[in-house]
Amino acid sequence: MAGSLVYELENVSYSYQHSKPALEEIDLKIALAERVMLLGPNGCGKSTLQKILAGLIFADSGKVTAFDRKITSKAMSDKRFATALRQKIGFVFQNSDVQLFCTSVLDEIMFGPLTMGLSFSEAKKRAEDLIDYTGIGYLANCSPHHLSGGEKKKVAIAAVVATNPEVLIFDEPTNGLDPKSQRWMIDTINELNKQGKTIILATHYLEFVPELADRIIVLGENHRIIANDLPERILKNRNILLDANLIDPSYNK
Amino acid sequence: MQQMTQEKFPQWLQVKNELLLPEYKRTWLSNDYLEKMLNKINNALATDSDSFNTVCNRAILQQVEPHTKFIGLLVLILSAALTKNMLYLVGLNLVTFGFALQSGIRCSIFFLRVWLPTIMFVGITVLPGIINWVTPGEAMCIVYSGINCNIGSTISLPTDLTITRQGVQAAFFVIFRSAASLGLVTLLIKTTRWSILTKILVKFGLPATIVAVLDLTYRYIFLFMILLLEYLMGRKSRLVGAESQSAKIAWIGETIASFFRLAREYSQEIDQAMQSRGYNGEYYPVSNIKLRLIDTCFGLVVILLCYYAAGGNNGWIFSI
Numbered sequence: 001m002a003g004s005l006v007y008e009l010e011n012v013s014y015s016y017q018h019s020k021p022a023l024e025e026i027d028l029k030i031a032l033a034e035r036v037m038l039l040g041p042n043g044c045g046k047s048t049l050q051k052i053l054a055g056l057i058f059a060d061s062g063k064v065t066a067f068d069r070k071i072t073s074k075a076m077s078d079k080r081f082a083t084a085l086r087q088k089i090g091f092v093f094q095n096s097d098v099q100l101f102c103t104s105v106l107d108e109i110m111f112g113p114l115t116m117g118l119s120f121s122e123a124k125k126r127a128e129d130l131i132d133y134t135g136i137g138y139l140a141n142c143s144p145h146h147l148s149g150g151e152k153k154k155v156a157i158a159a160v161v162a163t164n165p166e167v168l169i170f171d172e173p174t175n176g177l178d179p180k181s182q183r184w185m186i187d188t189i190n191e192l193n194k195q196g197k198t199i200i201l202a203t204h205y206l207e208f209v210p211e212l213a214d215r216i217i218v219l220g221e222n223h224r225i226i227a228n229d230l231p232e233r234i235l236k237n238r239n240i241l242l243d244a245n246l247i248d249p250s251y252n253k
Numbered sequence: 254m255q256q257m258t259q260e261k262f263p264q265w266l267q268v269k270n271e272l273l274l275p276e277y278k279r280t281w282l283s284n285d286y287l288e289k290m291l292n293k294i295n296n297a298l299a300t301d302s303d304s305f306n307t308v309c310n311r312a313i314l315q316q317v318e319p320h321t322k323f324i325g326l327l328v329l330i331l332s333a334a335l336t337k338n339m340l341y342l343v344g345l346n347l348v349t350f351g352f353a354l355q356s357g358i359r360c361s362i363f364f365l366r367v368w369l370p371t372i373m374f375v376g377i378t379v380l381p382g383i384i385n386w387v388t389p390g391e392a393m394c395i396v397y398s399g400i401n402c403n404i405g406s407t408i409s410l411p412t413d414l415t416i417t418r419q420g421v422q423a424a425f426f427v428i429f430r431s432a433a434s435l436g437l438v439t440l441l442i443k444t445t446r447w448s449i450l451t452k453i454l455v456k457f458g459l460p461a462t463i464v465a466v467l468d469l470t471y472r473y474i475f476l477f478m479i480l481l482l483e484y485l486m487g488r489k490s491r492l493v494g495a496e497s498q499s500a501k502i503a504w505i506g507e508t509i510a511s512f513f514r515l516a517r518e519y520s521q522e523i524d525q526a527m528q529s530r531g532y533n534g535e536y537y538p539v540s541n542i543k544l545r546l547i548d549t550c551f552g553l554v555v556i557l558l559c560y561y562a563a564g565g566n567n568g569w570i571f572s573i
Contacts, residue, residue, distance in 0.1 A: 017299040019306065056486050069274040077288075081277035083494050088270060091490040098480070099487030101507050115494040129263035145514065163493050166270045195267050 006032050006167060006198050007053060012062035014048055022048040024223045026062070030200065032166075035193050037212055037231075038202040040219035041245035046202035047094070049219070050169050053200060054091040055082070067166075087116055090165035094172040096152035100144035105136065105155050108144055112163040123162075130158040134188075150181035157188065168192060170201035174208060186211055206246055209235060218244045286501060287489050294482050301475065303362075307443050310357040313547070314444040321548040322445065323453050325555040326437045333433040336562040339422075342429035345558065349436035356444050367435045375431040382427075383420035386411055390419030447471055473519065477512065484508055 007030040014023040023045040030036050030053075038046045051057045052064060058073045067088060069075065076082045093099050102108040109130055113123035131137050134154045139147060144155055153173070160168070170189065174182045189212060193199045201212065209216065209231050216234045220226040220243055227240045234240060241247045308315060314322060333345055353363045382388050384396075392415035402410040442450070451464045488504060 017295070017302040019302055051486065054490055056489055067274050069277070074279065075277040078277040078279075079495070080275055083492065084272055084274050086490065086493045087272055088274070089490075093483065093487055093490075095483060097511070098483040099491060101484075101488060101504055101511070103507070112491055112493050115492060115496065115500075117494050126263070126265065129265070133261050133263060145511070159491065161266065164266055164268065164270050191262060192266075195262065196269060 004032050006030050006034075006067060008063075008065040009052075010063040010065075012052065012059040012064060014045075014052060014057065014060050016048075018060075021223050023052070023059075026225055028217065028225065028228070030198065033193065033196050033198055035189075035199040035212060035214040036201075037209060037216050038200070038219060039204060039206070039209070039216055039234075039244060039246060040202075041204065041221055044219040044221055044244070045223045046219055047171050050091070050171055050200060050202055053167075054089050054169055055085050056091070083116070087163055088165055089167045089169065090160035090163065091169045092153075092156055092160050092171065092173060094175055096149070096156040097145070099156055100152060100159065103143055104141050105144060105147075106131070106140045108155055109158045109162050112159060116163055126162050127158075130162055134158050149176050150178060150184075153177060153181070153185065161192070165197070167198040167200065170199070172203055173201055174203065174205060182208075204246060206235065206241070218246075220244055286505075287485050287492075291482065291485050291489075294478050294485070297478060298475070298482075304443060307357045308446050310444075312356040312444070313551075314352055314356045314440060316547050317551045318542060318544055318548045319445050319449045319453055320456070320542050321544065321551060323441065323450075323457075325551055326441045328555055328559060330434045330437050332559045332562040333430050333437070337426075338562060338564070339426065339429070341558075341562045342426065342433055344561075345433045346429060346436060348558070349433060349440060352440055353436070353443075356440065358439070358443050362443075363436070363439065366439045367432055371428060371432040371435060375428055379424040379427045383416050383424050385413065385415045385417050385420070388417050388420035388423055390417035392416070393418050393421060469523070473523075476519075477516070480515070481508075481512070484511075 007028065009026050009028040012023060012026040012028075013021070015021045026049065038049060040046050048057070052059055052071075053066070055066070055071050055076055058064075058071070058076070064071045066085065069081075069085075071085070076085070091099075100108055102111055106124075106127055109127040110123045113126050114120070118126070131140055134157070136151065136154050136158070139151060139155070144152060147155065168189075173185050173189065177185060186208060189199055189201065199212075213231045216227070216229060216231050217225055218227040218234060218240055226243055227234055227237070238247070242249055317325075329345065333342060336342060349367075350363065354360070385392065392413075394416040396414040396416070398413045398415070401412060404410070445453075448468065451468050455461050455464050
């Protein structure tokens with residue numbers, strides 16, 4: 001479902017506390033409605049790359065372009081620009097707790113639409129649609145911190161999707177979910193992609209690759225892209241999978 | 254879990270978000286509260302990372318055995334407090350600064366930790382002590398003389414206001430003593446791992462429970478900082494429009510409440526984890542003392558400095 005470019009990254013590097021490298025010389029292009037999966041071992045920089053794509057942190061060097069606009073800290077200090085970008089990009093964090101901050105599930109889902117200036121009735125309609133769609137009607141008035149991990153994830157997705165973003169970034173979406181919730185998650189992501197949403201997700205579980213990715217980007221322990229190819233090619237390349245700690249050499253002989 | 258179907262997919266979600274990103278305009282407005290908090294946490298994490306790098310340096314003080322270093326620096330702090338030799342105090346400050354540079358502590362950090370608080374707090378506190386009303390003595394500078402200054406009918410100020418040599422001398426003593434003590438403490442903290450430092454404190458009589466609390470605080474404060482960083486990012490990622498003042502305040506309140514709840518949950522789990530590993534209220538810090546040549550040399554330097562401190566202008570430090 002590839003189309004025009006959404007993202008273009010040129011020679012992007014980032015380090016934490018100016019001393020711990022997280023990303024080194026990343027070159028990357030992502031097309032509209034593409035499903036891109038970031039694979040790699042713990043600490044390789046998947047989440048950091050996603051945060052750069054979401055405009056939450058900024059590259060130390062290199063160029064990040066999204067929707068034909070350069071994303072820099074200066075650009076993001078312009079509130080008009082920042083809010084427009086946030087409407088285009090939704091980020092679902094690995095830890096749902098960090099992005100659920102309202103007192104009820106309904107408020108949580110309505111927060112985005114209300115903040116972007118929709119009327120109360122429109123926002124409520126969106127929230128009700130999403131509650132219905134995700135099947136969490138029985139939770140509408142619950143406080144998010146009373147929910148289970150899977151329920152929190154559903155609320156987090158509904159809250160992010162409520163603003164109808166073009167790009168959806170998922171950080172380890174299936175982490176900590178039971179198999180049934182994982183299946184729900186995979187179906188939801190694919191359904192959103194069918195509606196034209198660009199999907200960028202990070203994981204280190206290979207079993208979801210065939211179902212969730214049009215293209216795979218593998219980050220190595222050296223914080224660089226070590227492969228950028230079609231899923232079937234990556235999955236067949238044992239050396240890349242070993243390099244990225246994605247398979248256990250003694251187990252996957 | 255409900256299997257979703259395309260029929261149930263909301264109509265508005267199928268509409269393409271055609272919003273175009275505007276050209277950004279340069280703004281001179283300061284960062285908002287989220288950015289400020291993010292910057293502060295990042296700075297705190299960077300400071301910790303910097304401290305860790307300093308501790309890992311292979312400089313002299315980092316190589317001295319921690320117990321020896323603790324005792325040596327403590328003795329030097331005592332010598333600074335007791336000496337009446339100004340030259341010794343100046344020299345000790347220079348030696349401290351030299352060791353700081355040799356240990357990889359940046360000048361700016363040393364200034365912020367040592368000289369800024371010394372000037373800000375001690376300097377201002379001792380300022381009244383330099384005038385003849387507080388410390389009588391030989392006048393160095395006359396502010397006014399022979400003026401009868403009465404406040405109302407009952408209070409009259411002395412006819413002379415001078416800055417005395419004895420007052421300035423005393424002020425300099427206090428300032429240099431404070432700076433030397435702060436400098437030595439900074440050296441100790443910046444060149445010793447926190448985990449080792451707390452173990453030494455136990456050996457020198459600090460209750461183990463306090464040290465356990467300090468150790469756990471140090472461990473978990475960073476966990477909470479990183480979690481707060483994620484919270485701020487989570488908030489930032491969902492701000493798709495202007496935020497009212499009340500919404501900001503409400504979010505801060507919510508976040509504080511969430512952190513209290515998290516802290517409670519964590520403390521219960523940590524307590525259970527400690528108990529499952531046999532914790533019974535006693536804390537056993539482990540440390541191993543091995544003295545080497547560098548420790549003997551360090552001890553000799555400390556003894557030499559103390560010997561010099563003892564033989565000051567006014568004789569022995571205790572001036573009995």
